[in-house]
């Protein structure tokens with residue numbers, strides 16, 4: 001299940017719920033978040049032609065929405081910190097192993113094993129660090145047409161707040177309204 005938030009709203013910071021999208025808990029952090037679209041399936045067919053071709057086409061076809069406001073709770077923050085520390089250490093280990101191999105003058109099967117271990121640590125560490133980006137914590141990305149932020153499996157509290165924002169009168173609508181706007185009858189109080 002996913003909730004679609006208009007990309008224009010996210011870019012303007014309008015209608016973004018005040019709870020985090022992953023847990024639905026009250027926010028303790030507002031962070032600027034850069035959302036990207038997933039590569040279209042056909043772009044992967046370019047990888048055999050070369051990683052560079054894939055990266056170029058990916059860069060050209062990618063949609064990015066820079067949201068000035070997105071909310072995160074304490075659990076989101078500790079999840080990100082854990083990932084950054086854990087995978088950061090793993091990546092550092094990947095760089096340290098070849099140094100250790102040179103210092104200890106390892107050779108033969110030991111050197112091959114160390115190289116393989118270092119490579120694996122670097123790959124897993126890199127993927128883990130990429131997964132620690134805010135957009136992944138928020139479980140959201142831009143749709144391929146660039147029009148929406150798709151939030152995957154949002155918390156019910158997040159969904160409810162967004163539904164309320166959708167139902168609310170659009171801010172700025174008055175600029176499109178005719179000059180002679182009917183006035184609110186006396187005795188009416190505006191909502192909230």
Ligand SMILES: [Zn+2]
Nearest residue numbers: 020023073076
């Ligand atoms: Zn959270």
